[in-house]
Amino acid sequence: MHYIRKDNQMVNKTQRINVPGVVTLVVSIAAYALSMTLGKEAIRPQSLLLILVAALSGRLFVYVQKRSSNPLIDAGVFKNWVLRNSLLANFLVATIMMTTLVVGPFFLTVGLGLNEFNAGLVMSVGPLISILTGIPAGKLVDTLGPDRIVKIGLHGLWAGTIALASLPAVYGLTGYIIGICLLTPGYQLFQAGNNTAVMAHTSNRQDGIIAGILNLSRNLGLVTGASIMGALFSMAVATKPIRAAKPEDMLYGMTVTFGVGAILLGLVSIQSWLKSHKPVIH
Structure with a gap:
C-alpha cells in the first residue's frame, strides 16, 4: 500500500x-x-x-x-440515452439469463425426464460456452466497436430466447441445447459491448458510480427473473406441485415464459436500432 x-x-x-x-x-x-x-x-x-x-x-x-x-448520483447522467438504454437492456438481459437457471432444471428433469446428473451436464453447457466466448467477445468489441457488438449480442439473445420458446417442443433436448448455444454467446457479446459503450460515454469522475449503477440494474434483473419469470412459468404450467406436471404442460410453460422474454428483448433490440444515431448527451 x-x-x-x-x-x-x-x-x-x-x-x-x-x-x-x-x-x-x-x-x-x-x-x-x-x-x-x-x-x-x-x-x-x-x-x-x-x-x-x-x-x-x-x-x-x-x-x-x-x-x-x-x-x-448526478441526476444529469440519466439524460444520456446510452446509459438509459443500457440500464434497461442490462436489466432485461439479466432477467432472461436468470430465467434459464430457474426454469431450466424443472424443464429438464420433469419435462424431459432427465435425472439430476444428466440435467446438471446439460445445464453446464451455458457456463462452458461463456468461458470459451468471453475473451473473444472482448476482442470483437475492440475490433468492431461496442455499439455494433451490443446490437449483435441483443440479436443473439433474441434468437436464443425464441429458440428456447419454440425448439424444445419440436426437437426436445436438442432444441433446448440449440437455444442455450445461441443465447450464451449473445450474452457475452452484449455484456462486453454494453459495459464498454456505457463507460466510453461517461466522464472519468463518474466511472465508479456508473459501474455501480450497471451492477445494480443487473442484480435487480436477476431478482426479477428468479421471481416474476419463475411465477409466470408456474402459472403457465398450472400444476401443483410442479413436479407432478405432465411433459406437455412443461413445454407450454417454456413456450409462454421464453415467449414473453423474446417479446421484451425484441422491443429492446428495436429501440437500440432506432436510437443508434441519436446524439449523446454527457
Whole structure:
C-alpha cells in the first residue's frame, strides 16, 4: 500500500455522505427486492404495496439528488440515452439469463425426464460456452466497436430466447441445447459491448458510480427473473406441485415464459436500432 500513488485530484476528503440519498435509495431497492420475493403467489397485495413504496422512494431519491450539493448520483447522467438504454437492456438481459437457471432444471428433469446428473451436464453447457466466448467477445468489441457488438449480442439473445420458446417442443433436448448455444454467446457479446459503450460515454469522475449503477440494474434483473419469470412459468404450467406436471404442460410453460422474454428483448433490440444515431448527451 505504501507504493500506491495517491491521486489528489480524484479524492475530496471534505465530502460528506449524502444520508438522505442513501436512505431513500436503500428503501427503494429493499422494497423492490422484497416485492419480488414475498410469498409464492404471482400477485399479492403486499407485493403491490412494496412496489408502490419502491416507486415512491425512487422518485424521492431523484428529488433529493437534484437538490443536494453533494449527490450520490448526478441526476444529469440519466439524460444520456446510452446509459438509459443500457440500464434497461442490462436489466432485461439479466432477467432472461436468470430465467434459464430457474426454469431450466424443472424443464429438464420433469419435462424431459432427465435425472439430476444428466440435467446438471446439460445445464453446464451455458457456463462452458461463456468461458470459451468471453475473451473473444472482448476482442470483437475492440475490433468492431461496442455499439455494433451490443446490437449483435441483443440479436443473439433474441434468437436464443425464441429458440428456447419454440425448439424444445419440436426437437426436445436438442432444441433446448440449440437455444442455450445461441443465447450464451449473445450474452457475452452484449455484456462486453454494453459495459464498454456505457463507460466510453461517461466522464472519468463518474466511472465508479456508473459501474455501480450497471451492477445494480443487473442484480435487480436477476431478482426479477428468479421471481416474476419463475411465477409466470408456474402459472403457465398450472400444476401443483410442479413436479407432478405432465411433459406437455412443461413445454407450454417454456413456450409462454421464453415467449414473453423474446417479446421484451425484441422491443429492446428495436429501440437500440432506432436510437443508434441519436446524439449523446454527457
